[in-house]
Amino acid sequence: xxxxxxxxxxxxxxxxxxxxxxxxxxxxxxxxxxxxxxxxxxxxxxxxxxxxxxxxxxxxxxxxxxxxxxxxxxxxxxxx
Numbered sequence: 001x002x003x004x005x006x007x008x009x010x011x012x013x014x015x016x017x018x019x020x021x022x023x024x025x026x027x028x029x030x031x032x033x034x035x036x037x038x039x040x041x042x043x044x045x046x047x048x049x050x051x052x053x054x055x056x057x058x059x060x061x062x063x064x065x066x067x068x069x070x071x072x073x074x075x076x077x078x079x080x
Contacts, residue, residue, distance in 0.1 A: 026070065033070045038063040 014022055023036035041063040043056035052072075056064035067073060 031068070031070050033067040035065040035067070036063065 014020075017037060019037045021037065021039070023039055025034045026032070027034075038058065038061075041056060042058055043063050044059060045057045047055045047057070049055065052068040054066040054068070055062055056066070
């Protein structure tokens, strides 16, 4: 079960999230990954980073992240 092995790999990262929750949607056609840490997000601000990552804020708290061009991150991580 390859799918389970992939999920097991991300468990340590998920449990470290401040909210302990994660909503995710990947649009394969657009190659965009949407991550939400609050539901509903109700973002009040956003910031586009140089690596095509859009960070959504509610006040100073990160409530969501949009990663554009996910396949590029898989080939070569673009951590900023």
